[in-house]
Amino acid sequence: MKSTQLAYPTAQFFESQTSSRLPEPDKPNPENLPKLKLVASRKPNGGQLHHMRDGCVVLYKRDRSDVWQVRFKLFDMKWHCYSTKHKDLEYARRVASTLYDRSRFAEEMGMPLVAKTFVVVAQACLKQLDMEIEQGIKPRSASDYQRVIRKYLIPFFGRYNMTSINIALVRQYELWRNEQMRTVPKASTLMTHATAYSRVVDLAVERGWLSANVPIPRLSRRGKKSVARPGFNREEIQKLLEFMPAWCEGGHRQTGRQIKLLLRDYVEILWATGMRCGKESMNMLWQHIEWYKDKEVRYLRIWVSGKTGGRWLIAKHRAAQALERLSLRQHAVSMTLDQVIEAKLALPVFAYDDGAQPSGFEGTFRRLLAAAELSKDMSSGQQRTLYSLRHTYATMELLSGTDIHTVARQMGTSVLMLEKHYSKLTATMAAEQLA
Numbered sequence: 340m341k342s343t344q345l346a347y348p349t350a351q352f353f354e355s356q357t358s359s360r361l362p363e364p365d366k367p368n369p370e371n372l373p374k375l376k377l378v379a380s381r382k383p384n385g386g387q388l389h390h391m392r393d394g395c396v397v398l399y400k401r402d403r404s405d406v407w408q409v410r411f412k413l414f415d416m417k418w419h420c421y422s423t424k425h426k427d428l429e430y431a432r433r434v435a436s437t438l439y440d441r442s443r444f445a446e447e448m449g450m451p452l453v454a455k456t457f458v459v460v461a462q463a464c465l466k467q468l469d470m471e472i473e474q475g476i477k478p479r480s481a482s483d484y485q486r487v488i489r490k491y492l493i494p495f496f497g498r499y500n501m502t503s504i505n506i507a508l509v510r511q512y513e514l515w516r517n518e519q520m521r522t523v524p525k526a527s528t529l530m531t532h533a534t535a536y537s538r539v540v541d542l543a544v545e546r547g548w549l550s551a552n553v554p555i556p557r558l559s560r561r562g563k564k565s566v567a568r569p570g571f572n573r574e575e576i577q578k579l580l581e582f583m584p585a586w587c588e589g590g591h592r593q594t595g596r597q598i599k600l601l602l603r604d605y606v607e608i609l610w611a612t613g614m615r616c617g618k619e620s621m622n623m624l625w626q627h628i629e630w631y632k633d634k635e636v637r638y639l640r641i642w643v644s645g646k647t648g649g650r651w652l653i654a655k656h657r658a659a660q661a662l663e664r665l666s667l668r669q670h671a672v673s674m675t676l677d678q679v680i681e682a683k684l685a686l687p688v689f690a691y692d693d694g695a696q697p698s699g700f701e702g703t704f705r706r707l708l709a710a711a712e713l714s715k716d717m718s719s720g721q722q723r724t725l726y727s728l729r730h731t732y733a734t735m736e737l738l739s740g741t742d743i744h745t746v747a748r749q750m751g752t753s754v755l756m757l758e759k760h761y762s763k764l765t766a767t768m769a770a771e772q773l774a
Contacts, residue, residue: 391432396439398423398431407431411439455548457504457539458497461488463546464539479618479646487535491516501540501549506556513559526560533558569716569723570730576610582711597691600668602703604661605689606728611658612641613732613750616725619645621696625672626683628662647751668692700725733757 389398396411407428410420421438423431468485472478495512496504516532517523524532536558543549571579583606587599605620614620623643631640631653639654639662663676671686671694672679690696704725708714715722729750736746737757747754 389428389432391435392439396435398428398435407435409435409438411442413442454500454502455543456497457499457501458493460501460543460546460548461493461497461539464488464542467542468538475644475648477646477648483531484535484538487532488539491519491532492536492539501543502553504556509556509558529558529560533560568726568730569719569721570727570734571713571723573735575713576731579708579711579713580607580610583707586707586710598697598700598703599707601665601689601691601697602700602707604665605700606704606707606725607661608654608658609725609728610732611655611661612652613729613736613746614641614643614652615645615729615751616700617645619643621687621689623688624685625666625679625688626685628680628688630680643751645751650748650751652749652751662688665689669694 387400390396391398392411396409398407398409400406401408405426407423407425408420409423409431410418412418419442423434423438425431425434465485465488468481471481495515496508499508540549540555540557544551544555549555583603587596587603589596589599608614609616609620614623620643622645623641627642629640631638639656639659640651641654642649642651644650659676665688666672666674666676666679669686669690670692672684674682686694687696701724705714708723713723733746733750736749737743743754743757747757750757
C-alpha cells in the first residue's frame, strides 16, 4: 500500500482565494477630500470625576467645557446640578462644598433652592390663565388678571427675584402704579390687582420657587369707595319704555333706524332679565332661549355666559315681545318666537336685519337718554349708562320682596354685593323721606 501524504495550503493559496472572493474597495473621490474633517475623540464621562463628602458630592466636566460642574442629592432624592464657574479643581472643590452646605441648610429651613425672577413666574401664570380661559373658568376675570400682569406687574417686578420682593418694594410699586394710572384706584380695581399679584405668588409657592414658610408681602386692597351706579325709578323706566317706540321712527338713514330699533329691544331685554351689557348679552344665540314651566306658568329661560361663568336666568314676560320683534325682523330667522325656540338656531339674537352685529350701543343709548331727558340721576347727578338697567333690575326686585339669594343667582353676582347695594338703597330712601 502506498502511504498518503497530507498537503497543507500555502500562503500563496490563501492570497489567491481572498483576492478572488472579496470585492475591490472603492477608490476615494478626489472631490470629497476637502470636505473631510477630523473628529476629536470624546473623553469618557465628560472628563474626570471627583467625589467629595463621602461620595455625596460629585465634581465632573461636560463635553467641550473646561469648567467644573457639581451635582448632589438632598433629602428630596433629586439631583441638583450647578456650575462652579471655575476651571481650577481646588477652587471648584471650595465652591462645590459651599453650594452643598447652603442647599442643605435651605432645604432644612424650607427655603427654595432655585431663585426665579418675577417675569419667569408671571409668564407661567399667564399660561395657566390661558388654560382657564379656554376651559371657560371665569374667562372675564382671568382676562382682567392677564391685563394687570402684563401692564403693571411685569414692567415693575419683572427683573427682581421672587425671594427679594419685600414690603418696601411693594409700597414702591403701589406708588408707581398710581402714577401710571394718574388716579387713586377704587377698591374694586385694587381687588383685581391684588388678586393678580397673589396668583403669581401662589404659583411660585406651588412650583417650589418660593417658600410658604417665609412671610410674603401682599398688595393693599384699600382704595376709594366705589360710588353706586345710578339707576331708574319706576316712573323713569316707564317713561323710557313709552318714549322709545316713537323715537325709533325718527331719522332718515336706514342704518340709523335699524340701530334704534335694535337698541329698543336691547334695553327692554336688559331691564327684563338683569343680564350684563356687553359680551354676556351680545354672545347670546337663539338656541340659548327656551320655555320653562313652573306651577303651570310658562316663563322664558335664557342661558348666558359672562364674567362669572354660565347660568340660567328667567326673563320677565315683557322680554317675549322684544324677542319676537327681533326674530321677525331678521331675514335669516323670520319666525315667531315659538318657532325660533323650536328651531334652535345658532344665530346671534342682537343683530341687524342682515344678521350683522353692532360694535356697541353706548353712543346711541346716550342720545336716547338725552332725547328723553333722562341722562342724569336727579339725586346724585351721575350720568346714566347701559349698566343702569341692570342696577334698576336689582333695585326693583329687592324692593318688591324677592329673596336676595334668588336675585343673586339670577344676576350672577354675590349676595354680599347685593346686601351692600340694598343697605345703601334703604339709607338713601330714608334720607329722602326725612328731607
